Amino acid sequence: MQAADDARPGLWARSRQRAYDEITEVAMDLFLANGFAQTTIDEIVAVAGISRRSFFRYFGTKEDVVLDHFIADGAVLRAALERRPDGEDIWAALRGAVFSLAGEVPDEERLLAVSRMMYETPSLRARSMEKHLHWYDHLAPEVERRLGAGAGGKLRARAIVGCVVTCLDLAGEAWLQDGAAAPLETYFDAALNAIRRPLPTRPSPPG
């Protein structure tokens, strides 16, 4: 057995990545053309030219095809959070971490279509939230560390992460409904401001 932590991008790994990408592309095309629920695994594997069994070696569920390249991995997010400066306000740090992962969007039209599918398909939303739950476990410890020791620190940290995630989800919903009229950050900030208490009288008003 080889050390698992030793990165070795051999021919197999590359071939596997190619297959993974190809299945994803084929499946997404079918989903967008005919709808997620209406597309069966059999159709996907027929077009992709692989066996039904192999499909499930790449993706645990049908939903994962959509979510794997849409929902960031918890570990990646945590790494992004750890890169934030240590003294930063916790809300700003989480915000920065989340949006630092947003990459370039080559095809906004397609992104909108995929997003719409995500929000309209119950099984996809459910599974995406399941993935969001995973975020809690990755992010909460780092949040707790930044907040410092305190009674009920765990619940406190999870609540903060939970609200950020919820606001992000709702921001996406609003962003989608507006047809991406404004950047996602705008909606996110609006949502977050709605739930936090109004700012106390600031000692240093902006000039």
Place this chain on the structure above:
Amino acid sequence: MQAADDARPGLWARSRQRAYDEITEVAMDLFLANGFAQTTIDEIVAVAGISRRSFFRYFGTKEDVVLDHFIADGAVLRAALERRPDGEDIWAALRGAVFSLAGEVPDEERLLAVSRMMYETPSLRARSMEKHLHWYDHLAPEVERRLGAGAGGKLRARAIVGCVVTCLDLAGEAWLQDGAAAPLETYFDAALNAIRRPLPTRPSPPG
């Protein structure tokens, strides 16, 4: 055809309710004894003495058996919210509405076991969150009405509801982990206080 809104507790309706209750009891016993995922519909219907097909006439999915008597219906929650006094703070109103629905708990041990099952079974958590999503649509309009007109009122209302639901979920998690050491309200308040800005009444001294 009879008017659907005309309540008619005839023999049929009562018999149906009896069957519903009996299936629920049988299924819950099996779930708690052998685990949710490990219990098949076939086992349930065998013990309950009904056909497989009839089971799905009472419950849309296997998960619904657990959730129907655990997750409050959105319409019921909205009604509870509408009963709150009109001038009440929106957070207090939501809190009051949610906890006004909590009934008597005859068997705390069983409640804990069911809760544990809920939080440990991915498909149950996923579907429970799906039901929570339904809450948004029911509660947000009333929240928006109470907040009064304003820019981005819809997102604002949904964010508030979303955070209350998230905190409730996380409170339940903490409550469960503590073995119900304190009432759920305590955890809920702690979670909500964590996400809102500190009260502007007085600058808190560093302790």
Place this chain on the structure above:
DNA sequence: CGCCTGCTGGCACTGGGTGTCAGCTAGGCA
């Protein structure tokens, strides 16, 4: 009594997901 309505069981079927096995191929090693 006969009629309608709505529930019921039985059956066949779809579709997602898993276990197993035999066959193939990349790459290490002698």
Place this chain on the structure above:
DNA sequence: TGCCTAGCTGACACCCAGTGCCAGCAGGCG
């Protein structure tokens, strides 16, 4: 160069949740 094995693959047989359909039966009513 040729063997060996680790890891991939397709094929087949399953399991189980959920649905459509149909025939039969029981409650409610004129």
